[in-house]
Amino acid sequence: xxxxxxxxxxxxxxxxxxxxxxxxxxxxxxxxxxxxxxxxxxxxxxxxxxxxxxxxxxxxxxxxxxxxxxxxxxxxxxxxxxxxxxxxxxxxxxxxxxxxxxxxxxxxxxxxxxxxxxxxxxxxxxxxxxxxxxxxxxxxx
Amino acid sequence: xxxxxxxxxxxxxxxxxxxxxxxxxxxxxxxxxxxxxxxxxxxxxxxxxxxxxxxxxxxxxxxxxxxxxxxxxxxxxxxxxxxxxxxxxxxxxxxxxxxxxxxxxxxxxxxxxxxxxxxxxxxxxxxxxxxxxxxxxxxxxxxxxxxxxxxxxxxxxxxxxxxxxxxxxxxxxxxxxxxxxxxxxxxxxxxx
Amino acid sequence: xxxxxxxxxxxxxxxxxxxxxxxxxxxxxxxxxxxxxxxxxxxxxxxxxxxxxxxxxxxxxxxxxxxxxxxxxxxxxxxxxxxxxxxxxxxxxxxxxxxxxxxx
Numbered sequence: 001x002x003x004x005x006x007x008x009x010x011x012x013x014x015x016x017x018x019x020x021x022x023x024x025x026x027x028x029x030x031x032x033x034x035x036x037x038x039x040x041x042x043x044x045x046x047x048x049x050x051x052x053x054x055x056x057x058x059x060x061x062x063x064x065x066x067x068x069x070x071x072x073x074x075x076x077x078x079x080x081x082x083x084x085x086x087x088x089x090x091x092x093x094x095x096x097x098x099x100x101x102x103x104x105x106x107x108x109x110x111x112x113x114x115x116x117x118x119x120x121x122x123x124x125x126x127x128x129x130x131x132x133x134x135x136x137x138x139x140x141x
Numbered sequence: 142x143x144x145x146x147x148x149x150x151x152x153x154x155x156x157x158x159x160x161x162x163x164x165x166x167x168x169x170x171x172x173x174x175x176x177x178x179x180x181x182x183x184x185x186x187x188x189x190x191x192x193x194x195x196x197x198x199x200x201x202x203x204x205x206x207x208x209x210x211x212x213x214x215x216x217x218x219x220x221x222x223x224x225x226x227x228x229x230x231x232x233x234x235x236x237x238x239x240x241x242x243x244x245x246x247x248x249x250x251x252x253x254x255x256x257x258x259x260x261x262x263x264x265x266x267x268x269x270x271x272x273x274x275x276x277x278x279x280x281x282x283x284x285x286x287x288x289x290x291x292x293x294x295x296x297x298x299x300x301x302x303x304x305x306x307x308x309x310x311x312x313x314x315x316x317x318x319x320x321x322x323x324x325x326x327x328x329x330x331x332x333x
Numbered sequence: 334x335x336x337x338x339x340x341x342x343x344x345x346x347x348x349x350x351x352x353x354x355x356x357x358x359x360x361x362x363x364x365x366x367x368x369x370x371x372x373x374x375x376x377x378x379x380x381x382x383x384x385x386x387x388x389x390x391x392x393x394x395x396x397x398x399x400x401x402x403x404x405x406x407x408x409x410x411x412x413x414x415x416x417x418x419x420x421x422x423x424x425x426x427x428x429x430x431x432x433x434x435x436x437x
Binding site: 082084099100101102103104106107108109110111112113114116118119121122123 | 173191192193206207208224226229233234235236237238239240241242243244245246247248249250
Protein backbone atom coordinates (compact mmCIF):
# COMPACT_ATOMS: atom_id res chain seq x y z
CA UNK A 1 0.00 0.00 0.00
CA UNK A 2 1.42 3.33 -1.00
CA UNK A 3 1.21 6.03 1.64
CA UNK A 4 2.00 9.71 1.65
CA UNK A 5 1.70 11.78 -1.48
CA UNK A 6 1.63 10.89 -5.07
CA UNK A 7 2.28 13.38 -7.83
CA UNK A 8 0.84 13.13 -11.27
CA UNK A 9 3.13 14.20 -14.06
CA UNK A 10 2.35 17.24 -16.11
CA UNK A 11 3.76 15.88 -19.33
CA UNK A 12 0.36 14.81 -20.57
CA UNK A 13 0.92 11.21 -19.59
CA UNK A 14 -1.21 11.29 -16.50
CA UNK A 15 -1.24 8.67 -13.82
CA UNK A 16 -2.81 5.31 -13.53
CA UNK A 17 -3.50 3.45 -10.36
CA UNK A 18 -3.82 -0.13 -11.43
CA UNK A 19 -6.47 -2.52 -10.27
CA UNK A 20 -4.22 -4.23 -7.80
CA UNK A 21 -2.96 -1.01 -6.27
CA UNK A 22 -4.18 0.58 -3.08
CA UNK A 23 -3.31 4.14 -2.26
CA UNK A 24 -3.83 5.94 0.97
CA UNK A 25 -2.96 9.58 0.91
CA UNK A 26 -3.39 12.67 -1.16
CA UNK A 27 -2.97 12.71 -4.92
CA UNK A 28 -2.42 15.98 -6.69
CA UNK A 29 -0.96 17.21 -9.94
CA UNK A 30 -1.51 18.46 -13.41
CA UNK A 31 -2.25 15.47 -15.55
CA UNK A 32 -5.08 13.03 -15.90
CA UNK A 33 -5.71 10.27 -13.41
CA UNK A 34 -7.17 6.86 -14.02
CA UNK A 35 -8.14 4.90 -10.95
CA UNK A 36 -8.61 1.19 -11.39
CA UNK A 37 -7.64 0.24 -7.85
CA UNK A 38 -8.49 1.67 -4.50
CA UNK A 39 -7.76 5.17 -3.32
CA UNK A 40 -8.39 6.57 0.11
CA UNK A 41 -7.62 10.23 0.29
CA UNK A 42 -8.13 13.55 -1.34
CA UNK A 43 -7.59 14.06 -5.04
CA UNK A 44 -6.70 17.40 -6.54
CA UNK A 45 -5.74 17.15 -10.19
CA UNK A 46 -5.89 19.62 -12.99
CA UNK A 47 -6.66 17.03 -15.58
CA UNK A 48 -9.44 14.56 -16.06
CA UNK A 49 -10.29 11.95 -13.49
CA UNK A 50 -11.63 8.57 -14.48
CA UNK A 51 -12.68 5.97 -11.96
CA UNK A 52 -12.95 2.75 -13.89
CA UNK A 53 -15.41 0.01 -13.13
CA UNK A 54 -13.87 -1.86 -10.26
CA UNK A 55 -12.02 1.19 -9.08
CA UNK A 56 -12.96 2.91 -5.89
CA UNK A 57 -12.23 6.26 -4.33
CA UNK A 58 -13.02 7.26 -0.79
CA UNK A 59 -12.29 10.87 -0.24
CA UNK A 60 -13.26 14.07 1.47
CA UNK A 61 -12.58 16.16 -1.58
CA UNK A 62 -12.07 15.32 -5.22
CA UNK A 63 -11.09 18.11 -7.54
CA UNK A 64 -10.52 17.65 -11.22
CA UNK A 65 -11.34 19.06 -14.60
CA UNK A 66 -13.77 16.47 -15.81
CA UNK A 67 -14.80 13.41 -13.85
CA UNK A 68 -16.03 10.13 -15.26
CA UNK A 69 -17.10 7.47 -12.81
CA UNK A 70 -17.74 3.85 -13.63
CA UNK A 71 -16.73 2.50 -10.27
CA UNK A 72 -17.30 3.51 -6.70
CA UNK A 73 -16.89 6.93 -5.20
CA UNK A 74 -17.63 8.14 -1.73
CA UNK A 75 -16.95 11.78 -1.24
CA UNK A 76 -17.56 15.21 -2.62
CA UNK A 77 -16.56 16.12 -6.14
CA UNK A 78 -15.81 19.55 -7.41
CA UNK A 79 -15.11 19.64 -11.12
CA UNK A 80 -14.48 22.58 -13.38
CA UNK A 81 -15.82 20.54 -16.27
CA UNK A 82 -18.51 17.92 -16.63
CA UNK A 83 -19.16 15.04 -14.27
CA UNK A 84 -20.55 11.83 -15.64
CA UNK A 85 -21.69 8.67 -13.92
CA UNK A 86 -21.93 5.69 -16.25
CA UNK A 87 -23.88 2.50 -15.72
CA UNK A 88 -22.40 0.53 -12.87
CA UNK A 89 -21.23 3.54 -10.95
CA UNK A 90 -22.01 3.75 -7.28
CA UNK A 91 -21.57 7.21 -5.90
CA UNK A 92 -22.42 8.83 -2.62
CA UNK A 93 -21.52 12.43 -2.06
CA UNK A 94 -22.06 15.87 -3.41
CA UNK A 95 -21.21 16.60 -7.01
CA UNK A 96 -20.47 19.95 -8.47
CA UNK A 97 -19.52 20.56 -12.05
CA UNK A 98 -20.34 22.52 -15.16
CA UNK A 99 -22.75 19.72 -15.92
CA UNK A 100 -23.62 16.44 -14.30
CA UNK A 101 -24.95 13.44 -16.18
CA UNK A 102 -26.15 10.22 -14.60
CA UNK A 103 -26.66 7.33 -16.98
CA UNK A 104 -29.39 4.79 -16.55
CA UNK A 105 -27.99 2.10 -14.27
CA UNK A 106 -25.77 4.38 -12.25
CA UNK A 107 -26.47 4.59 -8.57
CA UNK A 108 -26.18 7.96 -6.91
CA UNK A 109 -27.21 9.55 -3.68
CA UNK A 110 -26.21 13.08 -2.82
CA UNK A 111 -26.44 16.69 -3.81
CA UNK A 112 -26.01 17.94 -7.34
CA UNK A 113 -24.86 21.49 -7.67
CA UNK A 114 -24.74 22.89 -11.18
CA UNK A 115 -24.44 26.58 -11.90
CA UNK A 116 -27.41 27.82 -13.85
CA UNK A 117 -30.31 30.18 -13.64
CA UNK A 118 -33.94 29.26 -13.73
CA UNK A 119 -36.16 31.29 -16.01
CA UNK A 120 -37.31 34.54 -14.39
CA UNK A 121 -40.84 33.19 -14.00
CA UNK A 122 -39.49 30.65 -11.56
CA UNK A 123 -37.22 32.94 -9.61
CA UNK A 124 -34.24 33.53 -11.87
CA UNK A 125 -31.02 34.16 -10.00
CA UNK A 126 -28.94 31.10 -9.34
CA UNK A 127 -28.39 31.58 -5.65
CA UNK A 128 -31.71 33.16 -4.81
CA UNK A 129 -33.67 30.04 -5.44
CA UNK A 130 -34.81 29.68 -1.88
CA UNK A 131 -32.37 26.94 -1.15
CA UNK A 132 -29.63 26.93 1.38
CA UNK A 133 -26.12 25.83 0.62
CA UNK A 134 -27.14 22.20 0.84
CA UNK A 135 -29.85 22.63 -1.72
CA UNK A 136 -32.61 22.09 0.78
CA UNK A 137 -35.47 24.55 0.69
CA UNK A 138 -34.70 27.44 2.99
CA UNK A 139 -38.33 28.32 3.15
CA UNK A 140 -41.25 26.85 1.32
CA UNK A 141 -43.37 29.32 -0.62
CA UNK B 142 -52.31 3.26 -26.11
CA UNK B 143 -55.73 4.67 -26.81
CA UNK B 144 -56.86 4.58 -23.21
CA UNK B 145 -53.81 6.51 -22.16
CA UNK B 146 -54.30 9.06 -24.89
CA UNK B 147 -57.82 9.75 -23.74
CA UNK B 148 -56.48 10.12 -20.23
CA UNK B 149 -53.93 12.73 -21.23
CA UNK B 150 -54.32 16.23 -19.94
CA UNK B 151 -52.40 19.09 -21.47
CA UNK B 152 -51.58 22.43 -19.95
CA UNK B 153 -51.14 24.43 -23.14
CA UNK B 154 -48.29 26.68 -24.01
CA UNK B 155 -49.95 29.91 -22.96
CA UNK B 156 -51.82 28.42 -20.02
CA UNK B 157 -50.95 29.24 -16.44
CA UNK B 158 -52.22 27.12 -13.61
CA UNK B 159 -51.93 28.20 -10.00
CA UNK B 160 -53.08 25.46 -7.75
CA UNK B 161 -53.06 21.75 -7.24
CA UNK B 162 -53.31 19.25 -10.07
CA UNK B 163 -54.27 15.70 -9.18
CA UNK B 164 -55.80 12.68 -10.84
CA UNK B 165 -55.17 9.23 -12.24
CA UNK B 166 -54.03 10.68 -15.52
CA UNK B 167 -51.07 11.51 -17.68
CA UNK B 168 -50.12 15.15 -17.81
CA UNK B 169 -48.18 17.18 -20.30
CA UNK B 170 -47.06 20.62 -19.22
CA UNK B 171 -46.31 23.01 -22.06
CA UNK B 172 -47.11 26.14 -20.09
CA UNK B 173 -46.75 27.24 -16.52
CA UNK B 174 -47.87 25.47 -13.36
CA UNK B 175 -47.38 26.78 -9.87
CA UNK B 176 -48.45 24.81 -6.85
CA UNK B 177 -48.46 21.05 -6.75
CA UNK B 178 -48.73 18.24 -9.27
CA UNK B 179 -49.54 14.77 -8.04
CA UNK B 180 -50.91 12.39 -10.62
CA UNK B 181 -51.04 8.67 -11.03
CA UNK B 182 -49.72 8.63 -14.57
CA UNK B 183 -46.78 10.03 -16.47
CA UNK B 184 -45.83 13.67 -16.33
CA UNK B 185 -43.95 15.36 -19.14
CA UNK B 186 -42.62 18.87 -18.80
CA UNK B 187 -41.95 20.08 -22.32
CA UNK B 188 -38.96 22.19 -23.28
CA UNK B 189 -40.92 25.39 -22.82
CA UNK B 190 -42.80 24.20 -19.76
CA UNK B 191 -42.21 25.80 -16.40
CA UNK B 192 -43.24 24.22 -13.15
CA UNK B 193 -42.97 25.93 -9.80
CA UNK B 194 -44.31 22.98 -7.89
CA UNK B 195 -43.49 19.63 -6.46
CA UNK B 196 -44.25 16.95 -9.01
CA UNK B 197 -45.20 13.37 -8.34
CA UNK B 198 -46.16 10.80 -10.92
CA UNK B 199 -45.44 7.31 -12.11
CA UNK B 200 -42.80 8.41 -14.58
CA UNK B 201 -41.49 11.92 -15.06
CA UNK B 202 -39.77 13.26 -18.15
CA UNK B 203 -38.46 16.78 -17.82
CA UNK B 204 -37.20 18.90 -20.69
CA UNK B 205 -38.11 22.27 -19.24
CA UNK B 206 -37.65 24.15 -16.00
CA UNK B 207 -38.78 22.93 -12.61
CA UNK B 208 -38.47 24.55 -9.25
CA UNK B 209 -39.73 21.90 -6.89
CA UNK B 210 -39.11 18.34 -5.77
CA UNK B 211 -39.54 15.55 -8.28
CA UNK B 212 -40.60 12.12 -7.10
CA UNK B 213 -41.81 9.15 -9.11
CA UNK B 214 -43.01 5.63 -8.50
CA UNK B 215 -40.99 4.26 -11.40
CA UNK B 216 -38.50 6.55 -13.05
CA UNK B 217 -37.40 10.10 -13.63
CA UNK B 218 -35.63 11.20 -16.76
CA UNK B 219 -34.12 14.65 -17.03
CA UNK B 220 -33.33 15.36 -20.66
CA UNK B 221 -31.00 17.82 -22.34
CA UNK B 222 -32.34 21.29 -21.65
CA UNK B 223 -33.90 20.43 -18.33
CA UNK B 224 -33.29 22.90 -15.52
CA UNK B 225 -34.24 21.57 -12.12
CA UNK B 226 -33.87 23.12 -8.71
CA UNK B 227 -35.21 20.60 -6.26
CA UNK B 228 -34.79 17.08 -5.01
CA UNK B 229 -35.04 14.19 -7.46
CA UNK B 230 -35.98 10.77 -6.15
CA UNK B 231 -37.19 7.60 -7.86
CA UNK B 232 -36.30 3.94 -8.17
CA UNK B 233 -34.62 4.87 -11.46
CA UNK B 234 -33.16 8.24 -12.26
CA UNK B 235 -31.28 9.25 -15.37
CA UNK B 236 -29.86 12.68 -16.02
CA UNK B 237 -28.83 13.20 -19.62
CA UNK B 238 -25.88 15.37 -20.58
CA UNK B 239 -27.19 18.90 -20.86
CA UNK B 240 -29.66 18.59 -18.02
CA UNK B 241 -28.77 20.83 -15.10
CA UNK B 242 -29.75 20.07 -11.54
CA UNK B 243 -29.33 21.69 -8.19
CA UNK B 244 -30.65 19.56 -5.35
CA UNK B 245 -30.55 16.19 -3.69
CA UNK B 246 -30.67 13.30 -6.11
CA UNK B 247 -31.29 9.72 -5.12
CA UNK B 248 -31.36 7.05 -7.80
CA UNK B 249 -32.69 3.73 -6.67
CA UNK B 250 -34.80 5.45 -4.05
CA UNK B 251 -38.19 4.20 -3.18
CA UNK B 252 -40.13 6.90 -5.00
CA UNK B 253 -42.13 7.75 -1.91
CA UNK B 254 -39.40 7.43 0.63
CA UNK B 255 -38.45 11.07 0.80
CA UNK B 256 -40.00 11.82 3.97
CA UNK B 257 -38.09 14.26 6.16
CA UNK B 258 -38.21 17.12 3.67
CA UNK B 259 -41.63 16.39 2.29
CA UNK B 260 -43.24 15.66 5.63
CA UNK B 261 -42.01 19.02 6.83
CA UNK B 262 -43.14 20.65 3.64
CA UNK B 263 -46.53 18.98 3.91
CA UNK B 264 -46.86 20.15 7.47
CA UNK B 265 -45.74 23.67 6.64
CA UNK B 266 -48.01 23.81 3.58
CA UNK B 267 -48.09 27.45 2.70
CA UNK B 268 -49.19 26.37 -0.78
CA UNK B 269 -52.86 25.68 0.07
CA UNK B 270 -53.02 29.02 1.83
CA UNK B 271 -51.90 30.66 -1.37
CA UNK B 272 -54.56 28.71 -3.19
CA UNK B 273 -57.25 29.99 -0.92
CA UNK B 274 -56.19 33.55 -1.43
CA UNK B 275 -56.10 33.25 -5.15
CA UNK B 276 -58.85 30.86 -6.09
CA UNK B 277 -62.36 30.07 -4.98
CA UNK B 278 -62.22 28.89 -1.39
CA UNK B 279 -60.94 25.38 -1.06
CA UNK B 280 -62.80 23.58 1.72
CA UNK B 281 -60.59 22.72 4.67
CA UNK B 282 -61.22 18.97 4.48
CA UNK B 283 -59.86 19.05 0.96
CA UNK B 284 -56.67 20.69 2.14
CA UNK B 285 -56.21 18.09 4.83
CA UNK B 286 -57.09 15.30 2.49
CA UNK B 287 -54.45 16.61 0.16
CA UNK B 288 -51.85 15.69 2.73
CA UNK B 289 -53.10 12.13 2.74
CA UNK B 290 -51.53 11.00 -0.52
CA UNK B 291 -48.18 12.05 0.89
CA UNK B 292 -48.59 10.14 4.12
CA UNK B 293 -50.38 7.13 2.73
CA UNK B 294 -47.83 6.84 -0.03
CA UNK B 295 -45.13 6.75 2.58
CA UNK B 296 -46.85 3.91 4.36
CA UNK B 297 -47.31 2.11 1.11
CA UNK B 298 -43.72 2.72 0.15
CA UNK B 299 -43.03 -0.99 0.31
CA UNK B 300 -46.10 -1.95 -1.66
CA UNK B 301 -45.35 -3.90 -4.82
CA UNK B 302 -45.26 -1.84 -7.98
CA UNK B 303 -47.96 -3.76 -9.82
CA UNK B 304 -50.59 -2.37 -7.50
CA UNK B 305 -49.38 1.12 -8.26
CA UNK B 306 -49.22 0.44 -11.95
CA UNK B 307 -52.81 -0.72 -11.82
CA UNK B 308 -53.91 2.59 -10.40
CA UNK B 309 -53.87 4.76 -13.52
CA UNK B 310 -55.59 2.05 -15.55
CA UNK B 311 -58.75 2.10 -13.53
CA UNK B 312 -61.62 4.10 -14.96
CA UNK B 313 -62.09 7.44 -13.27
CA UNK B 314 -64.50 7.33 -10.37
CA UNK B 315 -67.99 8.80 -10.75
CA UNK B 316 -67.79 12.54 -10.89
CA UNK B 317 -69.81 13.68 -7.90
CA UNK B 318 -68.42 11.29 -5.27
CA UNK B 319 -64.96 11.96 -6.66
CA UNK B 320 -65.21 15.58 -5.52
CA UNK B 321 -64.63 14.52 -1.97
CA UNK B 322 -63.21 11.07 -2.40
CA UNK B 323 -60.67 11.61 -5.12
CA UNK B 324 -57.76 12.26 -2.85
CA UNK B 325 -58.71 9.65 -0.31
CA UNK B 326 -59.24 7.28 -3.19
CA UNK B 327 -55.77 7.82 -4.51
CA UNK B 328 -54.42 7.23 -1.01
CA UNK B 329 -56.44 4.04 -0.67
CA UNK B 330 -55.34 2.78 -4.06
CA UNK B 331 -51.74 3.24 -3.11
CA UNK B 332 -52.26 1.51 0.19
CA UNK B 333 -53.38 -1.59 -1.66
CA UNK C 334 -57.27 19.05 -29.92
CA UNK C 335 -57.52 22.10 -27.73
CA UNK C 336 -54.39 23.76 -26.50
CA UNK C 337 -55.19 23.01 -22.90
CA UNK C 338 -57.07 19.86 -22.00
CA UNK C 339 -58.07 19.10 -18.46
CA UNK C 340 -58.89 15.47 -19.03
CA UNK C 341 -61.43 13.27 -17.28
CA UNK C 342 -59.88 12.00 -14.09
CA UNK C 343 -57.81 15.09 -13.47
CA UNK C 344 -58.58 17.57 -10.73
CA UNK C 345 -57.19 21.07 -10.69
CA UNK C 346 -57.78 23.20 -7.64
CA UNK C 347 -56.68 26.71 -8.32
CA UNK C 348 -56.53 29.24 -11.05
CA UNK C 349 -56.08 28.53 -14.75
CA UNK C 350 -55.43 31.24 -17.30
CA UNK C 351 -54.56 30.89 -20.96
CA UNK C 352 -54.38 32.89 -24.16
CA UNK C 353 -55.83 29.99 -26.08
CA UNK C 354 -58.73 27.59 -25.75
CA UNK C 355 -59.53 25.09 -23.02
CA UNK C 356 -61.46 21.85 -22.83
CA UNK C 357 -62.44 20.66 -19.38
CA UNK C 358 -63.46 17.03 -19.06
CA UNK C 359 -62.34 16.58 -15.48
CA UNK C 360 -62.74 18.63 -12.33
CA UNK C 361 -61.78 22.24 -11.85
CA UNK C 362 -62.27 24.22 -8.68
CA UNK C 363 -61.14 27.77 -8.66
CA UNK C 364 -61.05 30.12 -11.58
CA UNK C 365 -60.74 29.77 -15.33
CA UNK C 366 -59.86 32.57 -17.70
CA UNK C 367 -59.28 31.93 -21.39
CA UNK C 368 -58.88 34.27 -24.32
CA UNK C 369 -60.49 31.82 -26.68
CA UNK C 370 -63.22 29.22 -26.39
CA UNK C 371 -64.02 27.18 -23.32
CA UNK C 372 -65.71 23.80 -23.53
CA UNK C 373 -66.98 22.06 -20.45
CA UNK C 374 -67.65 18.51 -21.53
CA UNK C 375 -70.29 16.12 -20.36
CA UNK C 376 -69.08 14.59 -17.12
CA UNK C 377 -66.92 17.53 -16.21
CA UNK C 378 -67.37 19.34 -12.93
CA UNK C 379 -66.42 22.98 -12.76
CA UNK C 380 -66.81 25.02 -9.61
CA UNK C 381 -65.33 28.26 -10.75
CA UNK C 382 -65.94 31.58 -12.32
CA UNK C 383 -65.27 31.14 -16.01
CA UNK C 384 -64.35 33.76 -18.56
CA UNK C 385 -63.71 33.14 -22.23
CA UNK C 386 -64.43 34.30 -25.73
CA UNK C 387 -67.18 31.73 -25.92
CA UNK C 388 -68.40 28.94 -23.71
CA UNK C 389 -70.04 25.62 -24.46
CA UNK C 390 -71.29 23.70 -21.45
CA UNK C 391 -72.35 20.07 -21.52
CA UNK C 392 -71.31 19.21 -17.97
CA UNK C 393 -71.74 20.71 -14.55
CA UNK C 394 -70.78 24.30 -13.84
CA UNK C 395 -71.23 26.25 -10.65
CA UNK C 396 -69.97 29.77 -10.94
CA UNK C 397 -70.34 32.95 -12.86
CA UNK C 398 -69.73 33.00 -16.57
CA UNK C 399 -68.56 35.85 -18.72
CA UNK C 400 -68.15 35.40 -22.44
CA UNK C 401 -67.42 38.03 -25.03
CA UNK C 402 -69.40 36.28 -27.71
CA UNK C 403 -71.74 33.51 -26.75
CA UNK C 404 -72.64 30.94 -24.16
CA UNK C 405 -74.32 27.68 -25.11
CA UNK C 406 -75.76 25.46 -22.42
CA UNK C 407 -76.33 22.08 -24.00
CA UNK C 408 -78.74 19.34 -23.15
CA UNK C 409 -77.58 17.57 -20.03
CA UNK C 410 -75.69 20.53 -18.69
CA UNK C 411 -76.26 21.80 -15.18
CA UNK C 412 -75.34 25.39 -14.57
CA UNK C 413 -75.76 27.43 -11.42
CA UNK C 414 -74.51 30.96 -11.70
CA UNK C 415 -74.88 34.18 -13.56
CA UNK C 416 -74.23 34.29 -17.28
CA UNK C 417 -73.12 37.36 -19.11
CA UNK C 418 -72.62 37.20 -22.86
CA UNK C 419 -73.73 38.80 -26.08
CA UNK C 420 -75.67 35.66 -26.98
CA UNK C 421 -76.95 32.92 -24.76
CA UNK C 422 -78.65 29.71 -25.76
CA UNK C 423 -80.09 27.26 -23.28
CA UNK C 424 -80.99 23.95 -24.92
CA UNK C 425 -83.98 21.89 -24.03
CA UNK C 426 -82.87 19.56 -21.26
CA UNK C 427 -80.30 21.93 -19.87
CA UNK C 428 -80.69 22.81 -16.23
CA UNK C 429 -79.95 26.40 -15.40
CA UNK C 430 -80.37 28.59 -12.40
CA UNK C 431 -79.07 32.12 -12.37
CA UNK C 432 -79.25 35.45 -14.05
CA UNK C 433 -78.70 36.06 -17.71
CA UNK C 434 -77.30 39.34 -18.85
CA UNK C 435 -77.08 39.94 -22.59
CA UNK C 436 -76.55 43.67 -22.31
CA UNK C 437 -72.95 43.51 -23.34
